[in-house]
Amino acid sequence: MKVGVVVFPGSNCDRDMQHVLSDVFKLKTEMLWHEEEIPKNFDAIILPGGFSYGDRLRAGVIAAHSPAISGIKKMAEKGMPILGVCNGFQILVEAGLLPGALLKNTSLSFMCKWTEIIVKNNKTPFTNKLKINQRIPIPIANGEGRYYADKETLRTLKKNKQIVFTYCQEINGSSLNIAGICNKEGNVVGMMPHPERAAEPVINPIDAKPASMIFQSLLKSLGVAQ
Amino acid sequence: MPSFRVNVIIENKPEISDPEGDTILHDLILKGNHASVKKVRSGKMLKFEIEAKNKKLAEKTILDLCNEFRIYNPLVSRVTVESFDT
Numbered sequence: 001m002k003v004g005v006v007v008f009p010g011s012n013c014d015r016d017m018q019h020v021l022s023d024v025f026k027l028k029t030e031m032l033w034h035e036e037e038i039p040k041n042f043d044a045i046i047l048p049g050g051f052s053y054g055d056r057l058r059a060g061v062i063a064a065h066s067p068a069i070s071g072i073k074k075m076a077e078k079g080m081p082i083l084g085v086c087n088g089f090q091i092l093v094e095a096g097l098l099p100g101a102l103l104k105n106t107s108l109s110f111m112c113k114w115t116e117i118i119v120k121n122n123k124t125p126f127t128n129k130l131k132i133n134q135r136i137p138i139p140i141a142n143g144e145g146r147y148y149a150d151k152e153t154l155r156t157l158k159k160n161k162q163i164v165f166t167y168c169q170e171i172n173g174s175s176l177n178i179a180g181i182c183n184k185e186g187n188v189v190g191m192m193p194h195p196e197r198a199a200e201p202v203i204n205p206i207d208a209k210p211a212s213m214i215f216q217s218l219l220k221s222l223g224v225a226q
Numbered sequence: 227m228p229s230f231r232v233n234v235i236i237e238n239k240p241e242i243s244d245p246e247g248d249t250i251l252h253d254l255i256l257k258g259n260h261a262s263v264k265k266v267r268s269g270k271m272l273k274f275e276i277e278a279k280n281k282k283l284a285e286k287t288i289l290d291l292c293n294e295f296r297i298y299n300p301l302v303s304r305v306t307v308e309s310f311d312t
Contacts, residue, residue, distance in 0.1 A: 057297065061296055065295065106245050107245075108246060108249065149301070173245075
């Protein structure tokens with residue numbers, strides 16, 4: 001089993017993600033440069049956080065046109081588990097793989113703080129080891145993290161159980177306090193908070209176990225663990 | 227081939243909140259006693275220079291390009307295109 005972490009100019013959480021996947025959860029992990037097409041021998045893809053292309057024009061929009069994303073669109077159609085974290089979530093939205101938009105936080109500030117999110121869908125490849133309404137202590141670090149979707153899209157998200165995580169309280173103006181969503185099929189998940197910064201006790205001052213379950217879920221969906 | 231400058235103005239749709247415009251209005255203009263100003267909306271402007279047969283074609287090419295590359299997010303933003311002789 002092999003997981004790819006796609007690297008864009010400006011990615012800055014790629015090494016953290018690689019460390020957690022390979023050193024903590026013992027998954028074979030390779031970094032993939034965005035200009036190259038992704039080889040077929042990968043079983044899951046993660047788009048890490050950062051500031052691809054310096055957030056120019058709009059966070060994620062330029063990266064969404066890269067050759068790697070063209071390949072990821074085909075992998076998504078085939079049902080491969082794909083996770084976008086922070087800037088990775090923004091890229092998935094700009095690539096049209098997830099609905100909605102990520103706007104500037106209502107505070108207009110870059111927000112870097114610990115928060116708590118609540119699990120709302122535990123059927124995805126990244127949440128299948130979590131319980132519904134389970135709380136996850138996890139940090140956010142973003143300037144454009146306010147999830148927005150129009151009323152009709154929000155209705156569809158609710159109907160299809162595409163809301164995966166919500167914040168436990170209003171923090172940035174996100175519609176329905178959404179912190180993460182998935183596509184209709186559930187294999188493509190985007191979330192603004194950073195699980196790779198919360199999955200080890202040494203860097204999580206509250207409780208690392210819930211965030212570690214996001215990666216344990218991936219192991220389970222890949223058939224590596226129960 | 228004539229050359230044109232095409233300005234593309236991207237702004238949030240009216241129903242989308244604009245905290246930047248609100249802050250400029252409430253914390254700068256109204257505090258500065260300009261009560262006649264009722265609204266401020268922030269946006270982004272891109273200036274393109276393009277060769278085209280005429281202004282209409284220049285605008286169409288730029289608008290098509292804006293849609294092709296998602297220069298604006300149609301879910302939350304609207305775009306206005308204006309062309310000028312260079």
